[in-house]
Amino acid sequence: MDSTTLNTSFMEKIDADLNIEPKDSMPEKYRTHLIRQISQHAHSEVIGMQPEGNWITRAPSLRAKQILLAKIQDEGGHGLYLYSAAETLGISREEMVEQLQSGKAKYSNIFNYPVLTWADIGAIGWLVDGAAIVNQVSLQRTSYGPYARAMFRICKEESFHQRQGYEIMANMMSGTPDQRQMAQDAMNRWWWPSLMMFGPHDSDSPRSGDAFTWKIKRKSNDELRQKFIDKTVQQAEVIGLSIPDADLAWNEERQCYDHGEINWEEFKRVINGNGPCNKQRIDHHINYHNEGAWVREAAEAYKNQLQEFK
Amino acid sequence: MTKQEALYTYTLRLGDNALIQGHRLSEWCSRGPILEEDLALTNLALDQIGRAQAFLKYAAHIEGQGKTEDDLAYKRGEREFYNNLITELPIGDFAYTIAKQLLISAFEFYQFSELSKSSDETIAGISAKALKEVRYHLVHAQDWCYRLGKGTPVSHKKLQQAFRELWMYTGELFEMDEIDQLLMQDGTAIDLMSLRPDWLNLVGSILADSTIVLPADTYMQTGSRKGIHTEYLGHLLSEVQYLQRAYPDATW
Numbered sequence: 070m071d072s073t074t075l076n077t078s079f080m081e082k083i084d085a086d087l088n089i090e091p092k093d094s095m096p097e098k099y100r101t102h103l104i105r106q107i108s109q110h111a112h113s114e115v116i117g118m119q120p121e122g123n124w125i126t127r128a129p130s131l132r133a134k135q136i137l138l139a140k141i142q143d144e145g146g147h148g149l150y151l152y153s154a155a156e157t158l159g160i161s162r163e164e165m166v167e168q169l170q171s172g173k174a175k176y177s178n179i180f181n182y183p184v185l186t187w188a189d190i191g192a193i194g195w196l197v198d199g200a201a202i203v204n205q206v207s208l209q210r211t212s213y214g215p216y217a218r219a220m221f222r223i224c225k226e227e228s229f230h231q232r233q234g235y236e237i238m239a240n241m242m243s244g245t246p247d248q249r250q251m252a253q254d255a256m257n258r259w260w261w262p263s264l265m266m267f268g269p270h271d272s273d274s275p276r277s278g279d280a281f282t283w284k285i286k287r288k289s290n291d292e293l294r295q296k297f298i299d300k301t302v303q304q305a306e307v308i309g310l311s312i313p314d315a316d317l318a319w320n321e322e323r324q325c326y327d328h329g330e331i332n333w334e335e336f337k338r339v340i341n342g343n344g345p346c347n348k349q350r351i352d353h354h355i356n357y358h359n360e361g362a363w364v365r366e367a368a369e370a371y372k373n374q375l376q377e378f379k
Numbered sequence: 380m381t382k383q384e385a386l387y388t389y390t391l392r393l394g395d396n397a398l399i400q401g402h403r404l405s406e407w408c409s410r411g412p413i414l415e416e417d418l419a420l421t422n423l424a425l426d427q428i429g430r431a432q433a434f435l436k437y438a439a440h441i442e443g444q445g446k447t448e449d450d451l452a453y454k455r456g457e458r459e460f461y462n463n464l465i466t467e468l469p470i471g472d473f474a475y476t477i478a479k480q481l482l483i484s485a486f487e488f489y490q491f492s493e494l495s496k497s498s499d500e501t502i503a504g505i506s507a508k509a510l511k512e513v514r515y516h517l518v519h520a521q522d523w524c525y526r527l528g529k530g531t532p533v534s535h536k537k538l539q540q541a542f543r544e545l546w547m548y549t550g551e552l553f554e555m556d557e558i559d560q561l562l563m564q565d566g567t568a569i570d571l572m573s574l575r576p577d578w579l580n581l582v583g584s585i586l587a588d589s590t591i592v593l594p595a596d597t598y599m600q601t602g603s604r605k606g607i608h609t610e611y612l613g614h615l616l617s618e619v620q621y622l623q624r625a626y627p628d629a630t631w
Contacts, residue, residue: 361412
């Protein structure tokens, strides 16, 4: 099959809103785009276990500890399905992990910020998972079948995460002055990085063109960000948290909120490695991965012994 | 000592073992040798914390002073904890965690098999649920003993070393005092000493299948029945109890 025929039948499926499946032919650029996006998504789930894990041993109640453990376990599980989805495109988990550790593959920038107080655990569940859901709901209709199916499963669990995060914030806002101060402080630190999670403005988003044509992406960065802001501002008001944006205002004509300018310098700086926790996160991943090498070798050796025995 | 006092301490022991073991397992989050093990160890931790919550809630009820399970987990000092010393030892490397898990799960398998027949319905109920979970914990630890014991010379050496170091903490699992004696009279408590031969058989056979030498019984550490712990427990609690202690008026 020549490349024109391949592209025609691929584009016919895309135009008919049919899923592309692992054995279907697809343009090389579609494959590489997806590998990059899905592996980045998987890495984000896995690296995200670190900042939240930072509070497991200090969770303030047995219930809170169980919820946080279950949540982090979900995140690890999401990492697993996403690695598997990416593997259907012809890359191994080992290769993806190597790309993460060498810096070739990225993970969500949000996890380069430190999780300083218990309120940050609430803010992450509510804002970070809240932002992730907006993006992931839209990805349920992405054109690559295994990715779309992984998103269905992930979205169900993420909405539980967001509720538990909001519950932490709501409890703290109805608590002592110290707790309210802690909650507002977390809000102040996590709001802007959460908005950055949707990526650059549409006018400045280099890869969006192909992603739209191939229906990998269905909604633009700015559309998704707007959706997140509109639902979150109301939730913040209900529990008495203020949004740290002096320019935030309801726009009657557009029927949505206008927001202040995002600090794109900070965004670029952190993405390029100079955030508060970039080095810490990758070092942690590398150190424990290396520390576990003898365990993986033992498991592999034992598996081989069993196979020889058969 | 009244029966109520005995039952309170007996239930605390069960709750504290789960709480502290669960805490140590939870420290593995994001530190496992493979992602699948991160999930497995977190799962074990979740089972243990759930069990701790159930036993501590019952202990608070027995005490009858209006406390909650969280008051008992977060507001007692180190001398008031009754978990077996083996649970509070640091996680060490993966072989150490697996060896510890095997010794504990094999013990808990027999312990909860018996306790699920306790005349105390609450203890029996929690134990029956725990038994289902422990079967899985035991299989997990056993499979890893085979892999590490037979895998490579490095993994074999680490696992053998871990069992050697941990062995002196196993005597305490079967220790009994006047609390056990009193509660055995009406079938609330079980005879721990009688579990040891079965436990030793099970552990011995798994170790033999893993080509690991069963350590010899030498000096056995003791203390937890009287609230005497290793130095590690104080640090563990200072982490667990940090928020509750720093903000005593807050609820979370």
